[in-house]
Amino acid sequence: MxxxxxxxxxxxxxxxxxxxxxxxxxxxxxxxxxxxxxxxxxxxxxxxxxxxxxxxxxxxxxxxxxxxxxxxxxxxxxxxVPRPLDAVRLGERVYPLRPLEVPPGAGCNLPEGLVPVGLPSPSLKEKPGSLPAFWYWESFLDWLLQDAPQDFEPKGHxxxxxxxxxxxxxxxxxxxxxxxxxxxxxxxxxxxxxxxxxxxxxxxxxxxxxxxxxxxxxxxxxxxxxxxRGGPPLPPLPEAVLAGLLRHRAARVVLLTPGFFRGAYLPEGKAFFGAEAVAAVVGRPVVVSGFDLAKERPKPSRRAVPAGSVYFLRLPEAWGEGEVRAFAERVWMQNLSEEDQDRKDGYGLAALGVWSGEPFRWEEV
Incomplete structure (x- = not known):
């Protein structure tokens, strides 16, 4: 509607x-x-x-x-839909942000098991340019279906x-x-x-x-x-996304509405229905409050993961086609927040995109 x-x-x-x-x-x-x-x-x-x-x-x-x-x-x-945060404009080109492999002897302050996310080359040091805050679905779908898009120009406003x-x-x-x-x-x-x-x-x-x-x-x-009544229907799960998940055993999850997770910006245990998060691109938290009509008092303030945030997942190798399809159907256009009431409120609506599963290696770029 x-x-x-x-x-x-x-x-x-x-x-x-x-x-x-x-x-x-x-x-x-x-x-x-x-x-x-x-x-x-x-x-x-x-x-x-x-x-x-x-x-x-x-x-x-x-x-x-x-x-x-x-x-x-x-x-x-x-x-x-809101702009996915794994897209950044440098000069005249739009680049994807992808997980980076941490070289031996190096470290970071991310939670154990997570790796940093960055650009494909350390030579890309220009000041980021602006991108449309909202992308038409056709442009967004094109971004989801490409792991390393070339000459990509999103359409939106x-x-x-x-x-x-x-x-x-x-x-x-x-x-x-x-x-x-x-x-x-x-x-x-x-x-x-x-x-x-x-x-x-x-x-x-x-x-x-x-x-x-x-x-x-x-x-x-x-x-x-x-x-x-009317309006655009919920987009169906693209078969090309499912094929990418089966081929690479990896995926991107993009939040289309803000989401709530027990692990702050991560689901509890870093797990999305059995798939494990290995990296994330997350914007500034959205502070959410409101008024509780039943209790007749303000709700406590909470911090939500903003729309556009992207999670890079690895799927278990033991999964067959049925398990991968079931995972995709549990994520695609579903509310992923961990609390039942948050899901009913519309928090955490998600889409799936392809990812090769291979992080960039710092020493080779």
């Missing part, structure tokens, strides 16, 4: 916002999964005649996958644009209060391309398949959004 904000969407970043003059309400660059999951569950519950907070625990069992970004195109809605509005506080008589200006920042779900505007929306996939339609609030200030 699709959620298209009618007004700029406010999803605050958690910094204090008071009624003091000059206050600014800042927005995240993209809504967290729990924000959209909470709005979906609340709307489902109200439509089914439930009352809150009494029914809060009941609706928490409604799982989702997403949200991801979607854009209206000539042939329908197109899917976009920066996503929803920030819109800042300046407001003034009113006195009890309805007049402007002297010096009481404040600002709110929201996300405009539209972008201008070649003189025309293209609509953007949030793509969401309820696990029970029940979509919603109508105009309902989403985010701060109860701003309205259009909720509708």
């Amino acid at each position: 699709l959620i298209e904000p009618r007004d700029p969407l406010i999803v605050r970043d958690g910094r204090p916002f008071t009624n003091s003059p000059g206050a600014r309400a800042r927005s995240l660059s993209f809504p967290l999964p729990q924000t959209v999951a909470g709005a979906y569950r609340t709307r489902r519950g109200l439509l089914e005649g439930l009352s809150f907070p009494e029914a809060a625990e009941e609706v928490r069992g409604l799982g989702i996958r997403g949200p991801l970004l979607a854009e209206e195109g000539e042939g329908g809605w197109r899917l976009l 920066a996503g929803p644009e920030r819109e800042v509005r300046t407001h003034v506080a009113l006195s009890e008589w309805g007049a402007a209060r002297e010096g009481a200006l404040f600002q709110t920042s929201g996300l405009e779900f539209a972008r201008k391309e070649k003189g025309a505007f293209r609509r953007l929306a949030l793509a969401l996939w309820p696990e029970d398949g029940k979509d919603l339609e109508g105009v309902y609030p989403l985010g701060g200030e109860r701003r309205l959004a259009y909720w509708r």
Whole structure:
């Protein structure tokens, strides 16, 4: 299903916002999964005649996958995903970051069993350039299917644009209060391309398949959004990815939404359903909090692995084709967070890519 904000969407970043003059309400660059999951569950519950907070625990069992970004195109809605963090631009070329073999006698402060990740040559020392924050699915899939892409140029854009509005506080008589200006920042779900505007929306996939339609609030200030059926389906597992896993007994796992793991940025025991993580490219943690409707109090702050993070895995050699396919199906477009409620909230949606399984050797580059 699709959620298209009618007004700029406010999803605050958690910094204090008071009624003091000059206050600014800042927005995240993209809504967290729990924000959209909470709005979906609340709307489902109200439509089914439930009352809150009494029914809060009941609706928490409604799982989702997403949200991801979607854009209206000539042939329908197109899917976009966050930029994978194993891609870096140097000059005019995009290079892949890959695991590096630590030479004898050298060491690092990574957890035991993990190796560093870097560029294929130490001569690549230019300042990294910018890449689109969101990639069209076709570009992203091309990146997943190539271990060492050549002449790769991702197609995408920066996503929803920030819109800042300046407001003034009113006195009890309805007049402007002297010096009481404040600002709110929201996300405009539209972008201008070649003189025309293209609509953007949030793509969401309820696990029970029940979509919603109508105009309902989403985010701060109860701003309205259009909720509708349709939109891009979840992409199926490419056979080329499965063939790469069988050939190399290795894989890349890319998070499309932030994820929670018991080992901070790693799953407990570094294991993904029997495959072992040997390296990772992880961005800055995303601090997540919120309000617990059932307990009527704020949730404790936690740190999530950001979307776009990449894990390099090795698969057991003893696995046959059936075990490899089962592993791929447990990862592809599934929520990988370790706690059941986090998975239901949409955290840890993942895709699979190919990797040769062979790290770069420092002494040869």
